[in-house]
Amino acid sequence: AQSVTQLDSQVPVFEEAPVELRCNYSSSVSVYLFWYVQYPNQGLQLLLKYLSGSTLVKGINGFEAEFNKSQTSFHLRKPSVHISDTAEYFCAVSERDSSYKLIFGSGTRLLVRP
């Protein structure tokens, strides 16, 4: 069975500093990987996705993530964060032959301080 682990429940960081949000997954088959962002009392919106090809994926708002198959990781990074990046970030995985069913991690709250 698939699972997703986000090791950090909250990550505080100062404005303009770099940040990495960690995500590890478990699956016995090939997967698709996603990062979604959720602002307070709103739905989720897609930041970026890995389906195939280059393991470095670039998304919206300056975020990027790298798929590492040997370490089963898909960490999210941004070189310089803004106050407006304060939000909850969710990593998600789906199996390639049942891509309609996403499994979400527990989320990481990114708190950007001035």
Place this chain on the structure above:
Amino acid sequence: DGGITQSPKYLFRKEGQNVTLSCEQNLNHDAMYWYRQDPGQGLRLIYYSQIVNDFQKGDIAEGYSVSREKKESFPLTVTSAQKNPTAFYLCASTARGANVLTFGAGSRLTVL
């Protein structure tokens, strides 16, 4: 603009009452989903439907029911059998063969 509309945004309910959350999409998406979100637990799948008049249980379907009579609509009923219904409920949809979910803004249910 196309999107997903969830209503109501906030809902209060007394114990023992059923309540229905609405989800409507104008994206012409085939598949629709209901997720429950609790603090620190991420999103858990309640029910999903890949075509009209068909739906499947997700990981936490007990105490919930759904219907899919129209492609655009996928209402969720939280029944009195759901022991801990206070949560944030998210509806999502996706096109056939696609793998990216589009989410609604959510409905927050509080049981008093």
